[in-house]
Amino acid sequence: MAEALLSLRGVETHIGRYHILHGVELDVPQGGLTMLLGRNGAGKTTTLRTIMGLWRASAGAVRFEGRDITRLATADVARLGIAYVPESMAIFADLTVQENLVLAARSGPPRAERLDRIFARFPALRRFWTLPAGLLSGGQKQMLAVARAIIEPRRLLLIDEPTKGLAPAIIANMIDAFRELKDGDTTLLVVEQNFAFARRLGDTVTVMDDGRTVHHDTMDAFAADQALQQRLLGLSMDTHQ
Numbered sequence: 001m002a003e004a005l006l007s008l009r010g011v012e013t014h015i016g017r018y019h020i021l022h023g024v025e026l027d028v029p030q031g032g033l034t035m036l037l038g039r040n041g042a043g044k045t046t047t048l049r050t051i052m053g054l055w056r057a058s059a060g061a062v063r064f065e066g067r068d069i070t071r072l073a074t075a076d077v078a079r080l081g082i083a084y085v086p087e088s089m090a091i092f093a094d095l096t097v098q099e100n101l102v103l104a105a106r107s108g109p110p111r112a113e114r115l116d117r118i119f120a121r122f123p124a125l126r127r128f129w130t131l132p133a134g135l136l137s138g139g140q141k142q143m144l145a146v147a148r149a150i151i152e153p154r155r156l157l158l159i160d161e162p163t164k165g166l167a168p169a170i171i172a173n174m175i176d177a178f179r180e181l182k183d184g185d186t187t188l189l190v191v192e193q194n195f196a197f198a199r200r201l202g203d204t205v206t207v208m209d210d211g212r213t214v215h216h217d218t219m220d221a222f223a224a225d226q227a228l229q230q231r232l233l234g235l236s237m238d239t240h241q
């Protein structure tokens with residue numbers, strides 16, 4: 001397996017007086033797509049937020065390209081080339097699609113060829129270019145959120161439930177977009193509830209339960225073991241889509 005681009009060792013996170021993560025161990029291999037799975041409330045979002053420095057780990061270490069980033073401010077984590085697409089999508093509803101994308105590009109105006117690739121995947125964004133993002137449908141907002149994350153080359157994308165509420169045709173577009181990113185130089189860590197989607201895209205899988213990482217595997221091995229999926233994911237995963 002390729003060397004880990006990102007690794008978490010013994011990560012503990014408290015939110016207020018609640019102890020949420022209890023020693024998370026995670027390796028995200030360079031150049032692949034790692035799926036972070038688990039039942040509702042298992043701690044997946046908290047793990048992504050801890051990597052971004054949005055929650056502060058109270059113990060353990062987060063390392064990116066061999067460097068300890070546990071105590072970095074979120075802006076400095078982003079500057080290293082890590083982008084985060086939260087489940088809430090974090091787009092600016094009052095700004096146009098264009099303004100949302102321009103603001104997401106840190107190093108100057110977005111490059112035309114990058115925009116062309118985004119439009120090819122998500123044509124709705126070109127169609128609604130001058131409209132306020134708040135007028136987009138849920139699926140179109142999801143596309144815009146992903147487009148904001150990939151408007152510039154990134155080393156690592158952290159994406160929380162990208163398929164939530166999306167129609168099957170849009171999910172297919174999302175799969176193509178993520179494959180293209182993987183074939184480029186982007187590593188992905190994706191939280192997902194839709195197991196059909198997770199299986200088609202993931203190279204490796206880490207499963208969380210009750211604030212802990214309880215299983216690591218290749219996606220092929222995990223997808224082949226239905227008893228294990230049932231035990232670790234229960235009924236919260238939709239395996240029938």
Ligand SMILES: Nc1ncnc2c1ncn2[C@@H]1O[C@H](COP(=O)(O)OP(=O)(O)OP(=O)(O)O)[C@@H](O)[C@H]1O
Pocket residue numbers: 015016018020038039040041042043044045046047
């Ligand atoms: N701001 C908060 N204050 C207190 N508890 C929180 C907060 N955010 C999350 N939690 C708790 O932390 C635990 C893990 O939540 P988290 O959102 O990380 O889980 P998840 O695996 O992403 O779940 P889901 O699949 O439902 O989104 C849950 O028990 C949740 O209630």
